[in-house]
Amino acid sequence: MGKNNKQIVTTSNTDLLRVVANELKLPLTNIQSTASMLVNGQFDGDEISEQNARLLINSLQAVDMIDGILLAGRIQTNQTALDLTAVNVSSVAREAHAELNGLAARYDRTLRLQTTDSLAPASANYEALKTSLNSMLSSLIRSSKSEVIEILVHNRLDRVMITLRDEGQVFSNQTVKSVLNNLGRSVQPAKSLPSSSGLGVYISSVLMEAMNGKFDAYTIGNKRSITFSLQKSEQLTLL
Amino acid sequence: MKTALRTVLLVEPDYMLGDNYQTALSKNFNILIARSAQEAIDVVDSQPVDLIITDTLISENNGIEILYEIRSYGDWLELPVIMLSSLPVGDFPIAPQDWAKYGISNFAYKPKTQPIDLVKMVQLALV
Numbered sequence: 381m382g383k384n385n386k387q388i389v390t391t392s393n394t395d396l397l398r399v400v401a402n403e404l405k406l407p408l409t410n411i412q413s414t415a416s417m418l419v420n421g422q423f424d425g426d427e428i429s430e431q432n433a434r435l436l437i438n439s440l441q442a443v444d445m446i447d448g449i450l451l452a453g454r455i456q457t458n459q460t461a462l463d464l465t466a467v468n469v470s471s472v473a474r475e476a477h478a479e480l481n482g483l484a485a486r487y488d489r490t491l492r493l494q495t496t497d498s499l500a501p502a503s504a505n506y507e508a509l510k511t512s513l514n515s516m517l518s519s520l521i522r523s524s525k526s527e528v529i530e531i532l533v534h535n536r537l538d539r540v541m542i543t544l545r546d547e548g549q550v551f552s553n554q555t556v557k558s559v560l561n562n563l564g565r566s567v568q569p570a571k572s573l574p575s576s577s578g579l580g581v582y583i584s585s586v587l588m589e590a591m592n593g594k595f596d597a598y599t600i601g602n603k604r605s606i607t608f609s610l611q612k613s614e615q616l617t618l619l
Numbered sequence: 620m621k622t623a624l625r626t627v628l629l630v631e632p633d634y635m636l637g638d639n640y641q642t643a644l645s646k647n648f649n650i651l652i653a654r655s656a657q658e659a660i661d662v663v664d665s666q667p668v669d670l671i672i673t674d675t676l677i678s679e680n681n682g683i684e685i686l687y688e689i690r691s692y693g694d695w696l697e698l699p700v701i702m703l704s705s706l707p708v709g710d711f712p713i714a715p716q717d718w719a720k721y722g723i724s725n726f727a728y729k730p731k732t733q734p735i736d737l738v739k740m741v742q743l744a745l746v
Contacts, residue, residue: 405705406633409730413639416733422643434635487634522633 399578400449406522407438407445414438437482441518445579448515451508452586462508462590466501466613469509469540473533476513484521484529491517495533502540502610504591509608512587512595513542516606519580520544535612542608584608624649625745626666630659630673630685631703636729640672643734648741656685663695670724670744672737675704675711683712686721699724699744703732 414431417423423431454460477493484491502509520529526546533542581595588595594609626649631637634654641650651668653659659673673685686702689695700723704711707728713721724744727737 402705405730406636409705410633410635410639412730413636413734416735417639417643420733420735422734427642438635 396582399582400445403579404442404445407441410438411435411442433482434486437486441483444511444514444518448511448583448587449579451511452583455586455590462505462587464503464505464591466615467504467506467509467610468499469502469504469542469610470495470497470499470533472506472509472513473531473542475510476517477531480514480517480521483518487521488527489521489524490528491521491531492528493531493533495531499533499535499540501613501615502593503613503615504593504610508587508591509610512584513608515583516580516608517544520546520606536609538612539609540612541610544606546604547602625669626651627741628653628659628662628668628671630654630656630671632674639734640737643738644741647738656688659685660688663689663698668698670699670701670741672701672703672727672741674729675702675706686723690722696722698722701725701727701737701740701744703727703729703737705729 414434418428418431418435451460455462473493473495477491481491517529517531524546528546530545531542532545533540535541585595588608588610592611595607596609597604597606599605624647627644628651629637629640629644630653631640632654637652637654641652644650651662651666653662659671662668663671671685671689675683686700689698689700700721702711702723702725704726705728708715708726711726713723715726718724718726725740727740
């Protein structure tokens with residue numbers, strides 16, 4: 381490996397590490413602050429069970445982030461290949477919706493799921509798709525300006541799509557493209573991305589690519605759409 | 620006679636963290652919350668505030684820009700500001716020796732600052 385390549389890899393690792401570290405600090409800071417208040421007896425009665433629930437939500441968020449980054453890292457370094465099967469995308473979206481409703485409620489947001497059971501299955505890896513969707517959705521919950529975030533599951537020609545839609549211009553197409561273009565070389569420094577989105581973009585784009593899918597984002601007017609697009613499966617068995 | 624509580628503006632974009640800081644601070648202070656730089660400026664514009672606690676990386680702007688904005692008005696030159704940062708002090712763009720110049724009363728590294736410590740910082744700054 382030439383000197384320049386070595387430098388690029390080092391920069392990539394450092395930038396990615398910075399993104400991961402900064403975003404991981406948020407759930408950890410929440411855990412630290414809630415735990416310290418519980419220890420100091422600063423909550424009473426019903427507040428205590430709510431704070432315990434928040435500890436759980438933030439712990440799971442941190443674990444999800446770590447799992448996502450490790451999986452994306454293994455894929456990027458060719459240590460793991462994903463097994464693709466026929467996946468019911470509606471089920472994945474329903475699970476993500478159920479798992480992240482609690483987080484959304486704590487940020488005064490509503491997750492609105494729109495799907496149907498009649499959709500064709502997609503060629504995907506169930507866990508990777510869920511990790512990808514959860515990762516992006518939790519980033520949106522923390523950083524969106526919308527009270528409602530829509531999760532739309534639909535068919536488009538030979539593809540099965542999940543679209544996350546909210547209001548906002550901050551998460552621009554240019555930002556997404558810039559992150560995607562730099563994959564494998566470097567990731568945008570955390571400060572140039574909207575809060576809590578760099579890691580979600582990175583994990584989602586790597587995992588979608590590994591499933592022969594596409595990850596994209598665009599805005600029309602004040603509506604922002606983030607799309608996960610997968611090929612329809614030709615297998616008959618649904619997982 | 621009961622003394623009126625001093626008013627603290629807390630600029631914290633994360634809802635859950637903001638709730639915790641508000642719960643801890645509201646026993647001793649009247650707390651106003653802003654989620655963005657613009658909301659913070661609007662609050663300071665519309666009512667008297669005794670101190671600002673601001674996150675350093677908020678959505679469209681950052682806490683340092685809020686600091687510049689506030690310091691650009693004569694009325695707010697002396698308003699104490701506590702910076703809340705996810706970055707440790709060594710990575711914060713303003714060095715400790717320059718804090719006084721920018722009117723920074725104190726600096727809190729969020730991952731290691733307990734809400735109860737924040738209360739003490741505010742009490743100290745408002746003496």
